[in-house]
Amino acid sequence: MKPNYSGLDWLKFAAAILVVANHTGPLQSFSPYADFLLSGVLTRVAVPVFFMSSGFFLFRKLTGDSAADLAALHRYAAKAGKLYVIAIALYIPLNLYTGYFITDFSVYSMIKDLVFDGTLYHLWYLPALLIGIYLTFFLYKRMSMKGMLAAAGILYAIGMLGGSYYGIIEGHQGFVQIYDGMFTLFDYTRNGLFYAPVYIALGAWAAKQPNKEGSGAVQAGLFAASLGMMFAEGILLHAADIPRHEGMYMFALPASYYLFRWALHWRGRSGKGFREWRVWIYILHPYAIVLVRGASEAVHLDHLFIQKSMLHFAAVCLLSIVMAAAAVKLEQTPRIIGQARKHY
Structure with missing residues (x-):
């Protein structure tokens, strides 16, 4: 029977979020x-x-x-x-x-x-x-x-x-x-x-x-x-x-x-795509930090998404996850195309 390491997948996902927390200071505006x-x-x-x-x-x-x-x-x-x-x-x-x-x-x-x-x-x-x-x-x-x-x-x-x-x-x-x-x-x-x-x-x-x-x-x-x-x-x-x-x-x-x-x-359940998310969350989250800060200043919402540290953290996490999912999808595209061609 193949070992089930889905617990490690979830742990590494949580660890990636903790890395984002380390670089954004979620509680800084509170204490x-x-x-x-x-x-x-x-x-x-x-x-x-x-x-x-x-x-x-x-x-x-x-x-x-x-x-x-x-x-x-x-x-x-x-x-x-x-x-x-x-x-x-x-x-x-x-x-x-x-x-x-x-x-x-x-x-x-x-x-x-x-x-x-x-x-x-x-x-x-x-x-x-x-x-x-x-x-x-x-x-x-x-x-x-x-x-x-x-x-x-x-x-x-x-x-x-x-x-x-x-x-x-x-x-x-x-x-x-x-x-x-x-x-x-x-x-x-x-x-x-x-x-x-x-x-x-x-x-x-x-x-x-x-x-x-x-x-x-x-x-x-x-x-x-x-x-x-x-x-x-x-x-x-x-x-x-x-x-x-x-x-x-x-x-x-x-x-x-x-x-x-x-x-x-x-x-629990996890898939290869989810497994790879945590890698790209780690890699891409500094870009998410820059984009959240830049967009917030551009639309004059910096008092919410920069000065409110928890909102800043949440926005960076959400954007990091979206970017990670997109990166995994982009990474899988050549394989999907290759598999589709085999049927023609």
């Missing part, structure tokens, strides 16, 4: 602190879900045959790389509009963005995925599953000290110099070297250790407890002004993992 709890803490489980899903679906295909496993890795990377190239091309007009190619632009800055930071603020995910899957695959082939997780966890800990826990090292000049050196290569440690591998490894663990899953109720309870600890962690770090960037929490690891495990128990 900046409430918006921090949503955009600065809760949304931090979204991207880990994407990385874990990638690890889960890639590593469940690996059989132990070195050549076949490497070929599977390359095929997966080729698909992600193609999407990254398309995304870069899509955002060239917006890059031109924002002055990307003028302000502090150089060959070095472009290479840095292509490899680590992304050519727009959300596109860092795709190079992180590419680096992360190769690094995790390397660890997987040379270590036990627990060793792979431990190594990826150490990388994550290094990343946390450059992100949410940066204030801890600020008084230690040697560490500061090391991290300052890193920040000449990339803007954040939330990248394919330090951030992505541990979540991809957790996805691989979920794929290779299915008997350790437990019941849905247990996973839901563990998720709730971990999420509570993540909120406490985020609140304490924020109050102490420790983070350089609020993106890498310690308790995001168990919270994201148990959420992912819980979603494996969800049942």
Whole structure:
């Protein structure tokens, strides 16, 4: 019987909406602190879900045959790389509009963005995925599953000290110099070297250790407890002004993992088109933000769709979903035409 992963489809759709929330601040006009709890803490489980899903679906295909496993890795990377190239091309007009190619632009800055930071603020995910899957695959082939997780966890800990826990090292000049050196290569440690591998490894663990899953109720309870600890962690770090960037929490690891495990128990309907929506929602939502803001100002409704943060978020979500559905339909058009021609 073919496994039913519709729960993961719905989880990734919800994660895509959380990414939109992270970039629009839905609660900002009501309470900046409430918006921090949503955009600065809760949304931090979204991207880990994407990385874990990638690890889960890639590593469940690996059989132990070195050549076949490497070929599977390359095929997966080729698909992600193609999407990254398309995304870069899509955002060239917006890059031109924002002055990307003028302000502090150089060959070095472009290479840095292509490899680590992304050519727009959300596109860092795709190079992180590419680096992360190769690094995790390397660890997987040379270590036990627990060793792979431990190594990826150490990388994550290094990343946390450059992100949410940066204030801890600020008084230690040697560490500061090391991290300052890193920040000449990339803007954040939330990248394919330090951030992505541990979540991809957790996805691989979920794929290779299915008997350790437990019941849905247990996973839901563990998720709730971990999420509570993540909120406490985020609140304490924020109050102490420790983070350089609020993106890498310690308790995001168990919270994201148990959420992912819980979603494996969800049942429902989903299709390939819906499955691909979340990809395009993620890719296209910055355009939706620009279009909503521009249209609102043009028709003098900025007091509603810009200043009212929840309405702004809702409008961006709706437009992102419409654009995603259109992109999926456009993507499917050549296949539909090809299938129709077979009947003539």
